Amino acid sequence: MKFDVQYVRRQFPALGRTLDGEPVAYLDGPGGTQVPQSVIDAVVDYLVNHNANIHGFFDTTIESDHLMADARDAIADFLGCEWDEVAFGFNTTTMNFLLAHGLVHDLHEGDEILITQIDHEANRGPWISLQDRGVVIREAQVDAATCTLDWDAFERLVNERTRIVAVNWASNAVGTITDVRRAADLAHDVGALVVVDAVHYALHGVIDVRAADCDFLLCSAYKFFAPHGCGVMYARRSVAELVRSLRLCTQLRETPFKFETGTLDHEAIVGAGAAVEFIADMGRHHLRRVKADPALAAQVDGLDGRRRDIVAGMLAAEAHEQPLARRLVEGLLEIPGVTVYGPPEGHPRTSTVSFTVGDLTAEEACRRLGRQGLYLWDGHFYAYRLVERLGLLDRGLVRAGLAPYSTADEVERVIAAVRELAAEG
Numbered sequence: 012m013k014f015d016v017q018y019v020r021r022q023f024p025a026l027g028r029t030l031d032g033e034p035v036a037y038l039d040g041p042g043g044t045q046v047p048q049s050v051i052d053a054v055v056d057y058l059v060n061h062n063a064n065i066h067g068f069f070d071t072t073i074e075s076d077h078l079m080a081d082a083r084d085a086i087a088d089f090l091g092c093e094w095d096e097v098a099f100g101f102n103t104t105t106m107n108f109l110l111a112h113g114l115v116h117d118l119h120e121g122d123e124i125l126i127t128q129i130d131h132e133a134n135r136g137p138w139i140s141l142q143d144r145g146v147v148i149r150e151a152q153v154d155a156a157t158c159t160l161d162w163d164a165f166e167r168l169v170n171e172r173t174r175i176v177a178v179n180w181a182s183n184a185v186g187t188i189t190d191v192r193r194a195a196d197l198a199h200d201v202g203a204l205v206v207v208d209a210v211h212y213a214l215h216g217v218i219d220v221r222a223a224d225c226d227f228l229l230c231s232a233y234k235f236f237a238p239h240g241c242g243v244m245y246a247r248r249s250v251a252e253l254v255r256s257l258r259l260c261t262q263l264r265e266t267p268f269k270f271e272t273g274t275l276d277h278e279a280i281v282g283a284g285a286a287v288e289f290i291a292d293m294g295r296h297h298l299r300r301v302k303a304d305p306a307l308a309a310q311v312d313g314l315d316g317r318r319r320d321i322v323a324g325m326l327a328a329e330a331h332e333q334p335l336a337r338r339l340v341e342g343l344l345e346i347p348g349v350t351v352y353g354p355p356e357g358h359p360r361t362s363t364v365s366f367t368v369g370d371l372t373a374e375e376a377c378r379r380l381g382r383q384g385l386y387l388w389d390g391h392f393y394a395y396r397l398v399e400r401l402g403l404l405d406r407g408l409v410r411a412g413l414a415p416y417s418t419a420d421e422v423e424r425v426i427a428a429v430r431e432l433a434a435e436g
């Protein structure tokens with residue numbers, strides 16, 4: 012499928028930035044993507060024309076109610092659920108803490124929560140913090156050689172005492188995609204709830220919470236073209252109605268509002284809705300090509316409206332990014348002294364590629380790449396346990412994250428610059 016990357020790039024004003032006359036390459040997407048003009052316009056329009064708190068009886072407050080409802084509808088289409096299964100907060104970490112400390116009311120001493128080594132701390136720490144309430148934490152291992160979850164160990168750890176399984180959909184450190192449906196099936200077999208961290212996955216794959224069969228799913232909209240400040244939580248209606256949540260007694264008890272504490276970041280939420288519209292627009296632009304591609308067409312067949320366009324947009328972007336990621340891995344592997352970390356070829360993965368360069372710390376490598384206008388992240392990215400298992404906590408990983416606006420030229424620039432770094436040491 013031919014992806015119109017220039018159509019996408021034109022929409023991101025940030026891509027006009029240059030360093031020493033050369034365009035900057037934004038490979039920092041897993042830390043947060045750039046923002047298209049349509050999203051910037053929606054945020055500005057909100058602040059200029061509609062800014063107010065909600066649930067009042069004058070024009071701007073009524074408009075704010077409508078705009079927030081529109082954003083909730085858009086996110087529901089993005090996740091494949093109903094509007095009342097979408098709760099907003101400030102980011103995934105905060106929402107997961109609130110969720111954990113709400114769910115703890117229904118846990119008993121000796122109940123078990125299964126977390127994994129492949130997860131970001133945002134889907135580990137909130138659950139670990141329940142330990143002092145008598146909850147037992149089990150940890151599923153990662154196979155360090157393949158950067159994938161050890162499913163045998165995972166299966167052995169799920170038992171009749173397991174109440175919650177917290178699992179990552181895609182690793183922000185190495186790009187591994189985990190079969191969250193398999194985790195959900197194992198959890199549901201013993202009556203446990205499944206909480207999926209889709210923060211990294213959300214930029215790279217179609218989210219269908221029904222197909223994934225998860226009970227809760229979290230993501231942060233700044234990872235998919237929105238401004239900072241909008242966390243999103245899907246809560247399956249039948250489960251959400253039963254669980255207690257942390258909120259003021261004056262706040263609504265109905266889902267999804269029971270998961271929302273205090274005044275939210277309205278402009279960021281409006282921006283999140285606009286970001287979904289941007290993805291849908293990307294889908295409309297590529298729809299004919301998606302339908303003409305036998306590998307992709309089946310995934311949009313039977314869908315209609317904005318959901319179809321969102322799915323088409325995600326599929327088109329991924330069809331663009333995957334070959335770029337393969338070329339990046341291949342190019343890096345040819346450089347003496349470079350080690351690439353990630354799942355084996357053929358295993359589902361995102362277009363996020365992590366590596367080390369000789370004896371350089373990731374910080375040093377990224378400083379030097381940054382001076383050439385190549386913006387890459389360094390460190391453990393809070394996927395602390397995984398990076399520890401890789402033995403890289405001291406020096407960290409260098410992470411190149413591709414996004415729909417990434418180009419083949421940028422990939423070649425990274426390969427050439429890393430080759431130079433490796434040669435210089």
Ligand SMILES: Cc1ncc(COP(=O)(O)O)c(C=O)c1O
Pocket residue numbers: 041042102103104105131133134179181182183208209210211231
């Ligand atoms: C996979 C993953 N989970 C959770 C988080 C935490 O997200 P936030 O900082 O928005 O709470 C991140 C952030 O990078 C992430 O990549």
